[in-house]
Amino acid sequence: MNENRRSILDMLAAGKISADEAERLIAALEKEQTGPTESRDARPKAKPKYLRVLVQAAEDHVGEGPTSVNVRVPMQLLRAGVKLTSLIPAQAREHVNEAMREHGVNFDLGQLKPENLEELIDQLTDLTVHVDQRDAQVRVFCE
Amino acid sequence: MIPYLAVLKLRCPSGRGIHLWIPLALIWILLLPVALLGLPFLFLFCLIGRVNLVRAVRTLGAVLGGLRGTRIQFEDRNHCVSLRVA
Numbered sequence: 001m002n003e004n005r006r007s008i009l010d011m012l013a014a015g016k017i018s019a020d021e022a023e024r025l026i027a028a029l030e031k032e033q034t035g036p037t038e039s040r041d042a043r044p045k046a047k048p049k050y051l052r053v054l055v056q057a058a059e060d061h062v063g064e065g066p067t068s069v070n071v072r073v074p075m076q077l078l079r080a081g082v083k084l085t086s087l088i089p090a091q092a093r094e095h096v097n098e099a100m101r102e103h104g105v106n107f108d109l110g111q112l113k114p115e116n117l118e119e120l121i122d123q124l125t126d127l128t129v130h131v132d133q134r135d136a137q138v139r140v141f142c143e
Numbered sequence: 144m145i146p147y148l149a150v151l152k153l154r155c156p157s158g159r160g161i162h163l164w165i166p167l168a169l170i171w172i173l174l175l176p177v178a179l180l181g182l183p184f185l186f187l188f189c190l191i192g193r194v195n196l197v198r199a200v201r202t203l204g205a206v207l208g209g210l211r212g213t214r215i216q217f218e219d220r221n222h223c224v225s226l227r228v229a
Binding site for chain 2: 049050065066067068069070071072073074076077078079080081083084086087088089090092
């Protein structure tokens with residue numbers, strides 16, 4: 001029990017403050033103690049800089065032993081890639097959208113804007129794809 | 144900022160390896176006249192595709208700049224290919 005809490009309880013025992021007042025003071029004390037840690041947790045997470053793809057295969061088809069692939073793609077490249085979509089002529093974009101619709105992806109490339117991508121990248125911080133098979137492992141994550 | 148260095152590492156089955164430091168900054172300087180020659184074609188493309196030329200140039204610059212930090216590595220028992228862009 002810390003010093004402040006003890007003094008509040010002493011004041012309550014001495015009848016200097018009521019039980020309600022003591023409760024309010026203890027609550028305020030607890031809030032003060034937990035406040036700094038909450039603000040530390042509330043700090044914005046660092047933005048991911050890279051998209052990592054790791055593949056580990058136990059044995060390949062030609063018997064070359066365990067194979068590993070390690071790819072690190074900067075987020076800046078993803079951002080630039082999205083900006084590239086704005087360079088696609090409108091007619092070609094329609095063709096792409098139609099082809100995607102045929103394959104079950106109902107998405108308009110024209111709606112892909114850099115500001116939307118920022119939001120997407122912010123959410124990618126928590127993304128981890130982990131495919132685990134007997135002879136291969138694939139991990140996709142951001143760092 | 145566009146990448147200025149690429150490091151390529153190759154390892155052959157014999158165990159010998161090649162370690163290449165490619166000074167991209169020099170390559171960009173050498174390619175500059177080619178880029179200037181290609182500018183009219185880019186202008187034509189933008190005109191036909193109704194694309195803003197300034198935006199196209201800026202986007203291509205962003206793609207080049209975004210390459211910094213890229214790392215690709217393939218490895219098996221006998222071979223290893225690694226490319227790092229700095």
